[in-house]
Structures are given as structure tokens and as C-alpha cells.
Amino acid sequence: MTPEAKAAGKALSRLQKRGSRSLLLAMAAPLVGGGLLVWQAWTLADILGRAIEGGEAPQALLPAIGLVLALLITRAGLGALGEWFGAVGAETIKQDLRELLFSSLLSRSPRRGEMASSGAAVAAIVDQVEALDAYYARYLPAMAQAALLPLVFGAIILPLDWVAGLLFIVTAPLIPVFMALVGWGAQRATDRQAKALTRLSGRFGDRLRGLLTLKLFGRAEAETAGIVAASEALRQRTLNVLRIAFLSSAVLEFFAALGVAGVALYLGLTFIEFLNLRSSPLTLQLAVFLLLMAPEVYNPLRLLAAHYHDRAAAKAAIVEIERQLGELPTEAKVLHDIAPLPGDAIAVTLDGITLRTPDRQRLVLHDTSLDIAAGEHVALVGPSGQGKTTLLEAIIGLRQHEGRIALDGADLGDWPLESLRARSFLLTQKPRLIHASLADNIALARPGASRRDIEQAADLAQVTPFADAMADGLDTIIGEDGLGLSGGQAQRVVIARLFLRDAGLILLDEPTAHLDGALEAEIMTAIIGYARGRTLIVATHSAAVAGKLGKSWRIAGETLLPAPLPARKKGVA
Amino acid sequence: MKALASLVPLFRRRAGAMVLALLLALVTLAAGVALLGTSGWFITATALTSAGLAFNLFVPSSLVRGFSFVRILSRYGERLVGHDTTLKLLSDLRGWLFAALFPRVPLANRSIRHGDLVSRLTADVDALDTAFLVAIGPFLGAILIGAGVTAVLAWLLPGAAIIYGLAIAGAVLIVPVLLVALGRSAGRQVVAAAADARIAVYDAVAGHADLTLLGVLGTTSRRFSQAMQHLRGLRLTTAALTIGAGWLVQALAALALVGTLWAGVEAHAAGTPDPAVMVALVLAVLGSFEATAVIVRSVGKAASALAAAERLDALASLPLTIAEPATPRAFPLNAPIHFSDVSFGYTPDTDVLKAFSLTVAPGERIAIVGPSGGGKSTLLRLLLRLNTPQAGAISIGDTVIADIASADLHAQMSLLSQDSPVFIDTIRNNLLIARLDASDEELWQALDAAHLGDFVRAQPKGLDTPVGEAGRTLSTGQMRRLCLARTLVSKAPIILLDEPTDALDRATELAFFETLSEATRGRTVLMVTHAAIPPGTVDRVVALRNGRAD
Known part of the structure; x- marks a missing residue:
């Protein structure tokens, strides 16, 4: 045997x-x-x-x-x-x-x-x-x-x-x-x-x-x-x-x-x-x-x-x-929901961090440091495949890294996972929509959210205009993986989740992919308005998006360099 | 039952092997009955004989041995042939279903989910193996053996024939029918609940990162537990029905045996039949219920098999995406594409396109821009006949696309859609899907045009680098570029690009636009985009607003 x-x-x-x-x-x-x-x-x-x-x-x-x-x-x-x-x-x-x-x-x-x-x-x-x-x-x-x-x-x-x-x-x-x-x-x-x-x-x-x-x-x-x-x-x-x-x-x-x-x-x-x-x-x-x-x-x-x-x-x-x-577990892990927790903006400190791509083949960042003050709004730009997503995921504790990442001065490792999740929000690329109603898909961000809150989030993310055109409005059942929605519509549904989170640290990975210029501008205004008093890091290759944020960094040569901001409109925070 | 009928042609293809398996099953059962009967007759006859050593031992003892070995061989053969046939049938079914699906994508029924689809293809097809192997076969076997023993009883022990016949008819006909009737809705629910469990796992694995980050793992696992609890309850209901039916069959068998015994004892007291024959008959009756013991469990499964058949049938009889032309016309090469007053809405009350008109000259490169959700992607879908406009017409030259065979139409166009997938395979095979005979050099050209060449060159295995599920070893941008490269590998004269630079940064996007004219030289390009297009990239920009070309 x-x-x-x-x-x-x-x-x-x-x-x-x-x-x-x-x-x-x-x-x-x-x-x-x-x-x-x-x-x-x-x-x-x-x-x-x-x-x-x-x-x-x-x-x-x-x-x-x-x-x-x-x-x-x-x-x-x-x-x-x-x-x-x-x-x-x-x-x-x-x-x-x-x-x-x-x-x-x-x-x-x-x-x-x-x-x-x-x-x-x-x-x-x-x-x-x-x-x-x-x-x-x-x-x-x-x-x-x-x-x-x-x-x-x-x-x-x-x-x-x-x-x-x-x-x-x-x-x-x-x-x-x-x-x-x-x-x-x-x-x-x-x-x-x-x-x-x-x-x-x-x-x-x-x-x-x-x-x-x-x-x-x-x-x-x-x-x-x-x-x-x-x-x-x-x-x-x-x-x-x-x-x-x-x-x-x-x-x-x-x-x-x-x-x-x-x-x-x-x-x-x-x-x-x-x-x-x-x-x-x-x-x-x-x-x-x-x-x-x-x-x-x-x-x-x-x-x-x-x-x-x-x-x-x-x-x-x-x-x-x-x-x-993997090996059969012996005891069932009891999993709990983590409700979003209101609170102050969270400062992010990268102190000599080294990051690799998910397959660990290539260096993304080498011995890089960066301070993002609480409440600051920052864009992360740079060619795709350079590791913007990896960096965002490292900040929120999904990726292994060398060096020190600290949130509000406390090492990432010292943050209880519960509070980290309750206080932060990461919009991933291609998030999965589940086979449920539009409202349920939005409410995934906060189970038990009131109908009013959901509707408000739908308004901010510009979901309401297209939902209203559907037979059942927000209660329209969408197919698995957003079947029945256009790419832009699906993206707006997942953006709506942000507005239910009340997070002190908001990380968005290409939030306006699939959106045209006018819609992008409207939604970014809503996001920036909502993110006042919160720390916001947006990975994007839309110059218009980067231009709306306070600062811009790009990944180049395994380090983070300040990126010149394109001409900024005055009066946009 | 109607659903099963639609599968009959598949069963017919394997009819020969099925008949053989059935025959072997019958031989097995008959040999078993005969073995017990002959042994009973033999010992009773020897016990009562006064012939002593002159008793003819040879015939009965060789019969006993003969029946034993026939039974062993035929059972081995029956099982092998039966299982082989069933498995062949399953392959047939999978192929049939796949072939039925292709002309039906994109599926008209929005409620059919991906997890559900996979479940249908694997579990439902598997559930159908019981339809023949453990339901129809033993069922027919039991009916024939029951009829045979009843006939023998009617001849030799008429008093027992009626009670035995009634009991076995009840066991073989009435109990299974009852079981199917009662178990049908439960069977259907079990299949549906199992599909739900599958979807729960799919949702959890595919959305794992999002669910974790949103802190809803508790809700997710609670929902899964509820689904499992539900499935368990339903399965136990079906089990209870099957077990109850099993008990009923055994009780009927008991009645048949006791009835035969009583008739035998009475007949013996009256002087007929030969006591050895009587013992033989009692033992044969006992043996004949081996046939009925099996059918109950299989009939229990038949309920879920029926439900599975219904679901497969529902999937395979979804309306075809489009009707193929009766007499297809050839795709006119080097002809312009005309959209003439095309109106379309996914639902009756929402028009995405309203009397949209556009002409694209051969070799022309056109960008279509406009608000998201404004019908840009729909335009491409209509051109591919994935949807049919409610009004207006699309034609190539003078030929309406409805008159062109869809395979022909698709062969002339290459689409990069927003949800183009990367398959679990090597980079090379992912590209070759577009054109099997593409040379390595052409693959590299396409990769370079999609700005993925350098990345692939840096991989130790180059073109043979495996890419995982949903391309997990690639970044989203790289997956997108691989799909773009695949689109370019195709030699189709018309290239349809839906947001090709979606996951690219501005610098790569600009570089892509620069190479676009080179990469698509001589081909017609229809590109849906919301990116700012540098001058010179395309010949014409069409803005789509409120369902019309601006």
C-alpha cells in the first residue's frame, strides 16, 4: 500500500x-x-x-x-x-x-x-x-x-x-x-x-x-x-x-x-x-x-x-x-462577516519594501519607500504588467513582501485581520458579479445594508440610470459574471460597493476601465467627494483620472518615482 | 419521459451492445434460478429415492455445475459489456450536448449560469448512466424472469401461479411506478440542489479575493452550509423512498414465497406434484427475487436520471441563436459592410440602437466611440449575428448577412470581445485557436503587435508557457493582450475589436494604436473604444449617441 x-x-x-x-x-x-x-x-x-x-x-x-x-x-x-x-x-x-x-x-x-x-x-x-x-x-x-x-x-x-x-x-x-x-x-x-x-x-x-x-x-x-x-x-x-x-x-x-x-x-x-x-x-x-x-x-x-x-x-x-x-482540515473554521467600521483616514508607509510578481519570477519593487499621509489622494500610474495590482494587494495584506508596510504607523502584520478588512476597501480588477439582483450585488459590500443606502450607492456609481431602464430596476436579476450587463455597467455595479464601505483606506484598481470619458469624470467626482477625509490610492492608466488626484507615482525600474501630473484643472481636490 | 425520448437516437446507436448486455443479464438470472431449483430437486429426489447407487447422479450434478459456471461467466460478461456500453453512451452524450450547445451560444436563457452548465455537462450526463445500466436492464430482466417463473408455476403448481404472479407484478411494475411518481419531484430537487452547491463553490473560488476583502466570508459559508443542509435533506428523502420501496418489494417476495410454499404443501397433500419438483419450485421462487432486489435501488436513481434528462433536454432545445439560411450565399469578398436603419433592444422596452446606419468600405479602419452602455458592443454582436436586429438590415455588399451561413460569416471576422477568455493551455495553443496552421513566426508577429512578445520571450518556455485558469499566471493586462494577439493571428479580413486597449496603460495604448495600422494592413477594422485615439490611427471616428451615429 x-x-x-x-x-x-x-x-x-x-x-x-x-x-x-x-x-x-x-x-x-x-x-x-x-x-x-x-x-x-x-x-x-x-x-x-x-x-x-x-x-x-x-x-x-x-x-x-x-x-x-x-x-x-x-x-x-x-x-x-x-x-x-x-x-x-x-x-x-x-x-x-x-x-x-x-x-x-x-x-x-x-x-x-x-x-x-x-x-x-x-x-x-x-x-x-x-x-x-x-x-x-x-x-x-x-x-x-x-x-x-x-x-x-x-x-x-x-x-x-x-x-x-x-x-x-x-x-x-x-x-x-x-x-x-x-x-x-x-x-x-x-x-x-x-x-x-x-x-x-x-x-x-x-x-x-x-x-x-x-x-x-x-x-x-x-x-x-x-x-x-x-x-x-x-x-x-x-x-x-x-x-x-x-x-x-x-x-x-x-x-x-x-x-x-x-x-x-x-x-x-x-x-x-x-x-x-x-x-x-x-x-x-x-x-x-x-x-x-x-x-x-x-x-x-x-x-x-x-x-x-x-x-x-x-x-x-x-x-x-x-x-x-491540501491536507484535509480536522476542525471546521468558523468564518465571520466583518462589518465595515467608520473611522479616520489611514496613513500608508512603505519602508524599504521588495515585491515580486505573483509567479515570483520578476521583481516589481526593490527596496522602495513611500509615505502616503492620512487622507491623501494618490494615483499609481505606469505600464500594465509593472505590478500596480501587486502593490495594491500587498498594501492590503494579500501579497507577501519583504520590508515593512505600515498602516497608521502599525506594521501590517500587527493589524488584526478583522480591523484591517473593516477599515479598508480594495476594488479588484474584474470583480465577480454573483447571480443575484443588482441590489444584492451592491449589498455584498455590507450585508444588511438598508435599501436607502443601496439606492444611494447606486446613484453615486451611476447604476441608477441603467437600472431604471430595466424591468425590475435594482431588483433585476443579472446573470453569473454580469451576463446581461455591458462591461461599463458591470463596472459601475462594483464601484457602487465602495459607497457602502465607509473605509479609511480605499484602494481602487482601474476603477474606470470600460467607462467612457464623461461617465469616468462623473464617477471620479463622486468617488473623490466620498473619499474626502479618507486615504485613496487609485491604480489607473487614465491620465484624466490621475489628473484628478493629488499626487501621482509610477513604477519604473523596480522603484516608485513621482510622475508628472498632467495639466490639472483648478479646484479639483 | 418526453425528455428521455429526445435521447433515444443516442441510445439507438448502442442498441446492439445493450441487447447483448440484457441477454447476458437474463442468462445470469435464469441460471441462478435454475441452479437453486435443480439443487432442490436433486437432494429431494435423492432423499426419497429407493434406487440407491443406481440413481442417475450424472445429469443433475452436471446441471448444477453447469448452471454455476454459466452464471459466473455471463455475469462477468454482462457487467463488462453493460459498463462499457454505458460509458460509451456517456461520451456520446457529452459530445451531443457540446454539439448542441455551440449553435445556441450566447444562450438565450439568462438564468443558466456557468456553474450550472458545467454541472449539467458532468453530473447530469453521469446521472443518465443509471438510465440503462441499473434501471432499464435489470428492470426488463426482472419482468422476463418473473413471467418465466410464473409460466413454470402455472404448468407445474397452478395454485401458486396466481399469488406469485401478482406479487412479482407488484414488485416489478407497481412499486417502481409508485417510486418514480413519488420520487420524481424529490429527484428533480436533488439535481437542482447539487447544481446550487456547485455554483456556490464556483462563486467562492472565482470571487474569493472580493469576498475576502469585503469581509463576507461568514455570509458566504453560511449560505453554503444552508445549501448543503438542503441537499442532505433532499437526498435523505429520496433515500427514504427508495428504502421504503425496497422493503415493500421484499415483503411482496415474502408473500410470493409463502404463497408458493402453501400451495405446494396443499398440492402435496392432494398427491401432486412430485415432492422433488415442489422443493425445486420453492427454491426457484426464492432465487427469482434476486432480480427484484436490484431494481429498487436503480429505480430510485431513475428519478434523478429523469430529472437530469429533463435538464439536458431543456438545454439542448433552447432556441437556436439564429436560423441558418436554407440556401446560403457566399460571403462577398472586398465588399462594404452596410448597417441600414438597424434598430435593436435586448428587451422590448429598451432600444439600444435606433435606426442606426453606417457603411464601412473594405479595408477601412473605423473607431466607434460613445457613452458606455450605448450599444457599441451590440453593433459588433449584430454584425456577427449573435443577435438579430428587430428592424433594419445588415449586409455585406448586396448580400444580407442573414443569407450567409454563420460559420462562413464568422470565418471572415475575428472578434476581440470584452470577455474573451484565456484557456487553460499553453500560450501557443491559445493563439492557435484562431488559426490552426499559423506559423511560429506569425504567432510572434501577433504577440509583438499586441505588445506581449517581449514578455513571452522572457519566459523560459516561451510559446509553450502554460497559462492557468482565467490566465492566473498573467496579469489582467497581459491576458487581454494575449486575447488581442489571438484575434490578430486570424487571417479574417474583418477585425472587430471591443475595447482592445482596455487594460493597457496610456503609453502601451498609444504604442498599440501606432502598430494597429501595420498589424491590420489590408483588413477592415471596426474598433469600439472609449480611449482617446491619436490622429491617423483610424480612417474615421463614428460617435454613437442615443442609438444613432452622430
Whole structure:
């Protein structure tokens, strides 16, 4: 077993504790049912024996027949109960694990390198977690039955007929050994299959996002063929896993068949007195009982074989989840909202900082210092790709940096994350609009904001004019990623968020991209008006925007240089 | 059911393999029933025989062995063939769905979200595997085996035939129908809830930075927990239904067994049939319920399969974006583009364009400027026939674009849209999407024109540098420039640029405008922009105001 699979096995048993009570019942119920099965088979054999060998009247057999019916129905009930508890336990575990993964994903730094792609994260949290279902709901109960029932049955049969008993007790434990031999390669094949599934899911998501682009470039057929090819590759892998699984259950069936056929033949030979291994004569009742029990001895093992690859699949799923999202968290992180907090403007100090691009390949800033006083309004200009975004994200603690960044004189590291978030606002480039109403998208900046506040923010960001033209106004549902809005309209929606924040430090990354000159001017006036008494840093390559701000810096040669301000209109703060 | 019907052609393609899997399943079941029956007959007959060693052992014992091994082999074959067919079917389905999607983008239904789409393609398609493998197959198998055993009973033990027939009909026909009827809405809700969970994860990963910065992680994770709680409840409802149905089937099986037993005992007291036959029949009845045990679980899944089929069908039967012309006309080369009195609105009450007219000569470079939201991008979409104007016409030369096959139309134009994506692939493959046979030299030319050449040259892997999801290894500006380079790689004579310099700083923007005429020499350019354009960049600037050209 690879160390990975071993660790995955441990993770599975750790998770099991979250649903242990239900799972215990799920394992116990079929065991009780198995016990009743012996009684049922004995009664059934008794009826046949008494009717045929004893010649008893049907009426005399009625109570026994009633007992068989009652036993059958009770056993069915026990089976149903076991399945129900298995389902409850598995659902509990899956829900817990999903919340665990989701909260730990969210609590990480959003700019951490090697983040899972969204397609892969969905595959891990939704699909791979689902792959654990069968392990808890079916494999574990099957395992308990396979471990106990054949031995119990064997032990009951042994004193009744030692040959049959011995046959069962010897053949039954051999089966798992052979199955293990056949299933040797199953784990690896299952791992490969899980990886292929993730890849397929990622590819789907990626290609779907660009469906229109692919269509316009006439790639419809090629991409469709590509998806089919990826899907076929997945089929091959899946089939490899299944072939092994089916082979191992065929081996089991082979032994079970040998057992049943062997018992039948042994009984027949004993009856015609070809074999004389018993001390007492064989009754028809006992023979029917043995014949009825023969398949039942192997049944728990067959059940286990049917769910044998559930364990491998669950382990592979755990490995895959950890590959995508990192080690399984043990405790759920409780995440809290951070409400915006009103307060004074925040001064920003960069003291000999060194910054690298997100891929850490290139220096953005080297040993650079800069002071931005509280309440100052500053533009950050410079060619794109020079690291303006990286600098803004570093100031707000999303990027690693060397040197010292201080806000209001306190080191960034000393700021409690809560207060940092509550007091600051960063408008990222291409912020995501969620599938909800315009109002909800704006209110994301402050859950629970009053309708009046939302409307006011919408006014300031010039959302109201286009919202009013829509059927439901601010309550118009917009599609995921702002589908149905023009680029400029989507940008105005996210700008509106600013006005709900009351932040002491406002960082805007290209706030007026997608906006034309007139609108840009209007919105910048609103932003600057709102930012009075707050610190404002705007990364932009619009000269008009930079011109409206007090100072301008550009990134050049790995340092910050004052940029000449274009001709400023007088009277604009 | 109607939804499943639309998938029939896909199933038909694999009909041969499906019939084979079904036959093998039947052989497996029949061998199982026969095995138990023969064994019962064998031991009873030997118990009652007075022939001693003269009893013919050979036939029954070889029958027992034969049935055992037939059963093992046919079960192995059935599983392999069944799964292989199902997986092939899934590939077919994925291809079918993708092929159905292309002519339908941009999707008319705004409520279909990206996360939802991915969910449809993967989960729904997977859910459909149960439609054949674990629903239809075992279902038909159970019906046939049930009918077979009923017939045998009617012949040998008529008293048992009625009760057995009724019980198995109830187990095979009535319980599944009930289960589907009851479980259908729950199944539909499970699929929808799972899609919601997916979207929640998509929203969280794609918007992670924004959600963190806005301090709404608590709300986000609370919403996710609620969605999960909802999903759990729905799944348990379906599970309860399935388990209840399973119990019902077993209870019916118990009745059938006890009924057969009673009929057998009574018939035996009356002198018929042969006791060995009676034991054989009781055991065969017991064996026949192996078939019904499987169908309940599969029918439970069939409810979600049906829901999945409905959703796929809904997606595939969305209206086509445009109607293709019955007799397409060729795209007139070197002909002017005419917009004549074009009016268009995304919703009936808002007109984006009002009687807009414009003629673009071949090789002309035109910038379209105007307020944001004023219909500049819409103009490009109309020209590509992604939307159809409510009034007026767009033509190339004398040919209305509605008369040109859309593939042909698209081949003549290359668009950089505001949401052009970077694909998870290498830089080279991202560019080759525009034109598969472009040479490296042409790729570099396009990269240089988009001012990305130096950056790519500085990468250790050059053109083979992988770019991550949404181009995470690239800055927003670089992603934009990569998309621009892709647009330029295409040899299309008409270049449509929607805010090409959106993420560029002014210096790069100016440099881009300078190279634009060079990069697009001999081609028609329609550029939507709000940037200040240096003189000489374009031949003409058209201002779009209030839906009209100023």
C-alpha cells in the first residue's frame, strides 16, 4: 500500500467518527437480520421436511408458515433500517466534510499560489466527496457482515453436519485472499481514474467559459471532438478499474458456486448412501436447511465484493481532494462577516519594501519607500504588467513582501485581520458579479445594508440610470459574471460597493476601465467627494483620472518615482 | 419521459451492445434460478429415492455445475459489456450536448449560469448512466424472469401461479411506478440542489479575493452550509423512498414465497406434484427475487436520471441563436459592410440602437466611440449575428448577412470581445485557436503587435508557457493582450475589436494604436473604444449617441 493510500485510509476512519452512531446501527441491523436468517431457513426446511417426509397435513404446518412470513418481513425491515442509518451517517459525513473543505478553502489567502482552479475545486468538494457515500453507506456494513456472518453460519452448521460446516469454514476465508490478489492493481487504476475525472471536469469548465470565442473561431467541431476524446479516455480508465473489480468478484462467485455445488452433491451422495460420513442419518429437513444456507454463507462476501471498489474509490477520492485542496482540515473554521467600521483616514508607509510578481519570477519593487499621509489622494500610474495590482494587494495584506508596510504607523502584520478588512476597501480588477439582483450585488459590500443606502450607492456609481431602464430596476436579476450587463455597467455595479464601505483606506484598481470619458469624470467626482477625509490610492492608466488626484507615482525600474501630473484643472481636490 | 425520448437516437446507436448486455443479464438470472431449483430437486429426489447407487447422479450434478459456471461467466460478461456500453453512451452524450450547445451560444436563457452548465455537462450526463445500466436492464430482466417463473408455476403448481404472479407484478411494475411518481419531484430537487452547491463553490473560488476583502466570508459559508443542509435533506428523502420501496418489494417476495410454499404443501397433500419438483419450485421462487432486489435501488436513481434528462433536454432545445439560411450565399469578398436603419433592444422596452446606419468600405479602419452602455458592443454582436436586429438590415455588399451561413460569416471576422477568455493551455495553443496552421513566426508577429512578445520571450518556455485558469499566471493586462494577439493571428479580413486597449496603460495604448495600422494592413477594422485615439490611427471616428451615429 502506498503511504498516500494509508494516510487516506486513516482520514476515512477519522471522518467516520462524525457519523459513528448512525453507522454503528447501519452495521448492527444486518447482523441481527443475518441471525434471523438461520431461524428462517431452519423453519422453511422444517416445513418441507414435515410435509414431504412426515406427511403432515397442511393445516398443521400453518403456524410454521406464518412464522416464515413474519421472519421474512422482519428481516426486510431490519435491512431497510440498516440502509436508512447508513444513508444518514454518510450524508452527515459528506455534509461535514464539504463544510470543512469549503470553510478552509475560504479562510486561505485568496492570492496563495497553486490555488485549485474553480473547476477542480468544484470537482473536489462536490464530486469527490460524493464518492465517499458508498464507502460509508454500503462498504462498511458489508464489511461487518462479511467479517462475522460466514463464521457464525459455519459455527452453527458445524455441529449439524461437520462436512458441510468444514467446507464453509475453510472456503469462506480463502475467498478474500484470492480477491485481494486479483484486486492488487485496483487502487492504482482507481487513482488514475479519479485524476482523469478531475481533468475532464476542469476542461469542461474552461471550454464552456469560452464557448462563444471557440464558436466564433470555427472551433465547434474540433472542441466537440476534443471533449469526446477526453471522455473516451476516461472510459478507458474507468473500464480498467472495473475489469479488475469484476474479475475479483468473478473469482468469488467461482468459489461460492463450488461451495454450493459441492454441498448439493455431498447431500445427494449421502442420501443414496454412496457417502457415509455422518454418524446419524441425514433428514430431508437438514439437507434443505444446508442447501438454503450454502449460498447465504457466501452472500455477505458477495455483497462485500460488490462494494469492494467503493473503498478504493473513497481512498482515491481522499487523495485527489488533498491533491487539489491540501491536507484535509480536522476542525471546521468558523468564518465571520466583518462589518465595515467608520473611522479616520489611514496613513500608508512603505519602508524599504521588495515585491515580486505573483509567479515570483520578476521583481516589481526593490527596496522602495513611500509615505502616503492620512487622507491623501494618490494615483499609481505606469505600464500594465509593472505590478500596480501587486502593490495594491500587498498594501492590503494579500501579497507577501519583504520590508515593512505600515498602516497608521502599525506594521501590517500587527493589524488584526478583522480591523484591517473593516477599515479598508480594495476594488479588484474584474470583480465577480454573483447571480443575484443588482441590489444584492451592491449589498455584498455590507450585508444588511438598508435599501436607502443601496439606492444611494447606486446613484453615486451611476447604476441608477441603467437600472431604471430595466424591468425590475435594482431588483433585476443579472446573470453569473454580469451576463446581461455591458462591461461599463458591470463596472459601475462594483464601484457602487465602495459607497457602502465607509473605509479609511480605499484602494481602487482601474476603477474606470470600460467607462467612457464623461461617465469616468462623473464617477471620479463622486468617488473623490466620498473619499474626502479618507486615504485613496487609485491604480489607473487614465491620465484624466490621475489628473484628478493629488499626487501621482509610477513604477519604473523596480522603484516608485513621482510622475508628472498632467495639466490639472483648478479646484479639483 | 418526453425528455428521455429526445435521447433515444443516442441510445439507438448502442442498441446492439445493450441487447447483448440484457441477454447476458437474463442468462445470469435464469441460471441462478435454475441452479437453486435443480439443487432442490436433486437432494429431494435423492432423499426419497429407493434406487440407491443406481440413481442417475450424472445429469443433475452436471446441471448444477453447469448452471454455476454459466452464471459466473455471463455475469462477468454482462457487467463488462453493460459498463462499457454505458460509458460509451456517456461520451456520446457529452459530445451531443457540446454539439448542441455551440449553435445556441450566447444562450438565450439568462438564468443558466456557468456553474450550472458545467454541472449539467458532468453530473447530469453521469446521472443518465443509471438510465440503462441499473434501471432499464435489470428492470426488463426482472419482468422476463418473473413471467418465466410464473409460466413454470402455472404448468407445474397452478395454485401458486396466481399469488406469485401478482406479487412479482407488484414488485416489478407497481412499486417502481409508485417510486418514480413519488420520487420524481424529490429527484428533480436533488439535481437542482447539487447544481446550487456547485455554483456556490464556483462563486467562492472565482470571487474569493472580493469576498475576502469585503469581509463576507461568514455570509458566504453560511449560505453554503444552508445549501448543503438542503441537499442532505433532499437526498435523505429520496433515500427514504427508495428504502421504503425496497422493503415493500421484499415483503411482496415474502408473500410470493409463502404463497408458493402453501400451495405446494396443499398440492402435496392432494398427491401432486412430485415432492422433488415442489422443493425445486420453492427454491426457484426464492432465487427469482434476486432480480427484484436490484431494481429498487436503480429505480430510485431513475428519478434523478429523469430529472437530469429533463435538464439536458431543456438545454439542448433552447432556441437556436439564429436560423441558418436554407440556401446560403457566399460571403462577398472586398465588399462594404452596410448597417441600414438597424434598430435593436435586448428587451422590448429598451432600444439600444435606433435606426442606426453606417457603411464601412473594405479595408477601412473605423473607431466607434460613445457613452458606455450605448450599444457599441451590440453593433459588433449584430454584425456577427449573435443577435438579430428587430428592424433594419445588415449586409455585406448586396448580400444580407442573414443569407450567409454563420460559420462562413464568422470565418471572415475575428472578434476581440470584452470577455474573451484565456484557456487553460499553453500560450501557443491559445493563439492557435484562431488559426490552426499559423506559423511560429506569425504567432510572434501577433504577440509583438499586441505588445506581449517581449514578455513571452522572457519566459523560459516561451510559446509553450502554460497559462492557468482565467490566465492566473498573467496579469489582467497581459491576458487581454494575449486575447488581442489571438484575434490578430486570424487571417479574417474583418477585425472587430471591443475595447482592445482596455487594460493597457496610456503609453502601451498609444504604442498599440501606432502598430494597429501595420498589424491590420489590408483588413477592415471596426474598433469600439472609449480611449482617446491619436490622429491617423483610424480612417474615421463614428460617435454613437442615443442609438444613432452622430
